[in-house]
Amino acid sequence: MACCHADFALVEGSDRGFTLGMPTFTFGAGVLAEAGANAAELGIRRAALFTDRYLAAGEHVAKVKAALAESHVDVVMYDEVQIEPTDRSLQQAALFAREARVDGYVSVGGGSVMDTCKAANLYATHPAQFMTFVNAPIGAGQRVPGVLKPHIACPTTCGTGSETTGIAIFTLSSLNAKTGILSRRLIPTVALVDPDVTKSLPANVVASTGFDCMSHALESVTARLWPRRLNPAQGIARPVSQGANPFSDALAAQALDSVGKYLVRAVRDAADIEARTEMMYAAMLAGIAFNAAGCHLPHGLSYAVSGLTRDWHVAGYPEGKSLVPHGMAVVLNNPSVWRHTAPAHPERHLRCAQCLGADLRDASSDDAGEVLAGRVIELMRATGMPNGLAALGFDDTQLDALATGAEPQYRVIRNAPVDIGRDELKRLYRAALTYW
Ligand SMILES: [Fe+2]
Numbered sequence: 001m002a003c004c005h006a007d008f009a010l011v012e013g014s015d016r017g018f019t020l021g022m023p024t025f026t027f028g029a030g031v032l033a034e035a036g037a038n039a040a041e042l043g044i045r046r047a048a049l050f051t052d053r054y055l056a057a058g059e060h061v062a063k064v065k066a067a068l069a070e071s072h073v074d075v076v077m078y079d080e081v082q083i084e085p086t087d088r089s090l091q092q093a094a095l096f097a098r099e100a101r102v103d104g105y106v107s108v109g110g111g112s113v114m115d116t117c118k119a120a121n122l123y124a125t126h127p128a129q130f131m132t133f134v135n136a137p138i139g140a141g142q143r144v145p146g147v148l149k150p151h152i153a154c155p156t157t158c159g160t161g162s163e164t165t166g167i168a169i170f171t172l173s174s175l176n177a178k179t180g181i182l183s184r185r186l187i188p189t190v191a192l193v194d195p196d197v198t199k200s201l202p203a204n205v206v207a208s209t210g211f212d213c214m215s216h217a218l219e220s221v222t223a224r225l226w227p228r229r230l231n232p233a234q235g236i237a238r239p240v241s242q243g244a245n246p247f248s249d250a251l252a253a254q255a256l257d258s259v260g261k262y263l264v265r266a267v268r269d270a271a272d273i274e275a276r277t278e279m280m281y282a283a284m285l286a287g288i289a290f291n292a293a294g295c296h297l298p299h300g301l302s303y304a305v306s307g308l309t310r311d312w313h314v315a316g317y318p319e320g321k322s323l324v325p326h327g328m329a330v331v332l333n334n335p336s337v338w339r340h341t342a343p344a345h346p347e348r349h350l351r352c353a354q355c356l357g358a359d360l361r362d363a364s365s366d367d368a369g370e371v372l373a374g375r376v377i378e379l380m381r382a383t384g385m386p387n388g389l390a391a392l393g394f395d396d397t398q399l400d401a402l403a404t405g406a407e408p409q410y411r412v413i414r415n416a417p418v419d420i421g422r423d424e425l426k427r428l429y430r431a432a433l434t435y436w
Contacts, residue, residue, distance in 0.1 A: 005246060007225050007348075015232035018245045020292045021184040022164055023153070025191035027281060032154055032194045035064045035106060036071030042150040042189060044104030046074040048097055050117040051108045052081040054318065060156050060197055061108050068106065076100045081109065081116045083318060085170040090116060091130055094123035105151040107188075110209075111160030111326070114153050115168040118186040121148045122168075133181045135411055138172065143237065144185040153188035156197045158266075158280040159209025159327055161216055161287015163191035166240045177408035178303040182240040187291070193284050198266070198276035202316030204325070207267045207383040210279055212327030214259045214356075214379075215334060216286040217252035218372075220244065220293035221348050222341055223415050230414065241294025243415060244348075248289035253355050255289065258282035260357035260375075264382045296416040297337040301428060302329035304405025309392045324392065331380060332389055335373035336432035340424070342369030344417035377435050388434040395433070399426040 010016075026034060039047055047068060051061050056079035068075050078096050082089035097105075097120040107117035122133060125148045131139040153163035166186040172179050198206070224230075226243035233239060258278045265275035306324040317323055342349040346368035353368070354360050358375035386392060394402070403425040406413070413420050420428075 007244070008227055008246060010227045013232070014227035015229060015234050015238065015242070018226045018242045018292065019184070019238050020247055021166060021187045021240070022288050022291070023188045023191045025164070025193055025284065027193045027284065029196045029277070030194060031192045032060060032063045032196070033067050035152055035154065035192060036067035036069070036073060038152055038190050038192065039068055039073045039104060039106065040071040042104060042152070044073055044150055046076070046102045047104045047106050048078055048100050048102040048120070049075050049106045049108065050078050050081055050093070050113055050120065052083060052113055053079050055109050055113075055156060060154070064106060064108050064154055076102060078120075081113045083112045084323075085112050085116050087130055087170060087172050090119040090168070090170055091123070093117075093120040097121065097124035098127070102149070104149050106154065107151065108154045108156060110155065110157040111162040111169070114155065114160070114162040114188070115170065117151060117153070118168040118188070119170070119181060121151055122181065122186060125149055133183070134172070135179050135182060138175065138179045138408065144183040146185075148185055150189040152190045152192060154192045154194065155283075157201065157205060157209045158195075158198050158276065158283045159212040161213065161283050161290065163188055163193060164284055164287035165291040167291065175408060176307060177405070179408065184240055191284070193280060195277040195280040198280055199270065199273070201270070201276075203267050203270070204314050204316040206276065206279065207385065208314075208325035208327035209283065210259060210263045210266065210327065210383075211331035211385070213255060213279065213283040213286045214263070215298045215327070215330045216290035216295065217255040217259070218334070218338075218352050219295045219298055220248040220252040220286070220289040221352050222345060222417055223293045223296050224417050240291060241415060242292060244293050248293040251285040251289040253351070255282040255286040256352055256355035259379075260355060263379060267383045294415040295412050297341065297413060297420065297428065298330050298333045300409035300413040301333040301337070301406050301425070302326065303409055304402045305329040305332060305389060305392070307405055308398065308401060312392055328385065331376070331385060332392070333428065333432050334376045335435055336428050338372040338376065339369040339431065340428060341417050342372065381436065387436055388432055389429065390433040394429075396430065399429050402426070402429045
């Protein structure tokens with residue numbers, strides 16, 4: 001996909017530029033063994049190692065701990081990270097971090113683990129009331145006043161891209177809504193992206209996290225263009241997420257190309273090292289892309305879906321409580337969104353479809369939404385995704401509740417290329433009920 005630089009011509013009121021942040025990352029099979037050397041290089045002598053109780057006794061944590069020990073780095077473990085963190089679980093983690101008196105952090109896990117580690121580092125380094133740094137208008141949205149302690153992020157799934165982002169997402173219990181803390185200061189210092197971790201991932205986890213990666217890339221390219229960001233704060237106050245930009249376009253295109261070629265293979269065959277390695281790399285690229293561009297409707301709509309679903313269980317995820325995997329909640333809204341947003345930027349939607357492997361031979365601009373939605377549906381069907389929100393138990397009577405659940409997400413929804421109100425939210429959910 002060539003960059004559409006003409007799309008980024010400045011208009012009156014545009015920001016004068018865009019800012020990108022990313023960690024120093026190392027990609028390759030076996031690089032978890034480099035955690036110790038990286039910690040030493042960063043001057044870490046005592047590290048807090050964040051993980052969850054499912055991973056704590058597993059091989060990835062053992063590998064990282066051995067590497068840290070070899071470099072004479074003391075480790076204090078925190079394995080109480082909550083999957084789908086809340087304000088309370090983040091504050092508990094921050095309390096641990098403050099009392100642990102460490103000079104650096106290592107996270108080994110998925111998005112929940114890395115996000116919890118970012119927040120713990122933030123509040124232990126810059127103690128404050130919890131809502132101080134939470135997104136406005138839900139929180140005070142204050143800027144993080146200084147650098148954090150070094151953080152080495154080691155992802156164990158191939159989708160969230162959290163190892164590359166300055167974003168920590170959590171559920172605010174008082175609102176029962178997802179929100180986040182966003183700051184370039186939260187971006188991990190070093191990311192060790194080791195595709196060996198994908199060998200043991202269950203197929204459903206590869207599918208859901210793969211669709212999360214795909215949606216990060218699609219939302220990056222189709223977001224409101226950065227010169228058209230509303231009321232742009234500039235300079236050091238420039239937000240993390242600034243809209244579609246040429247750098248995110250390039251990385252997202254490469255990620256989509258990999259998703260189109262390798263997602264189905266990676267889901268169907270755990271022994272397909274090439275496919276799973278490519279998905280791990282794609283997740284990292286898409287993470288860097290969406291960190292700067294921001295997500296929009298598919299993510300904005302997903303949180304109400306996960307919040308309102310009752311009794312949904314997917315093999316490969318922790319048993320016991322009902323849980324819609326994040327990437328599944330996101331992809332279920334994808335086709336509906338692309339049909340709605342394509343008229344705003346048909347060329348961008350068509351190019352995304354092409355990167356994903358769609359046949360564009362007879363496609364015109366008018367078909368852009370249908371072509372992209374169609375290709376996403378093909379991938380959903382090939383990987384065993386549910387057939388729309390109805391499969392999760394939703395029907396016409398819950399459109400109001402879903403729209404109400406999505407409204408706290410206006411921060412991301414406003415990053416869509418078209419204006420969205422409550423009626424559009426209901427229309428988007430209705431169109432996502434059934435796809436085939
Ligand atoms: Fe996501």
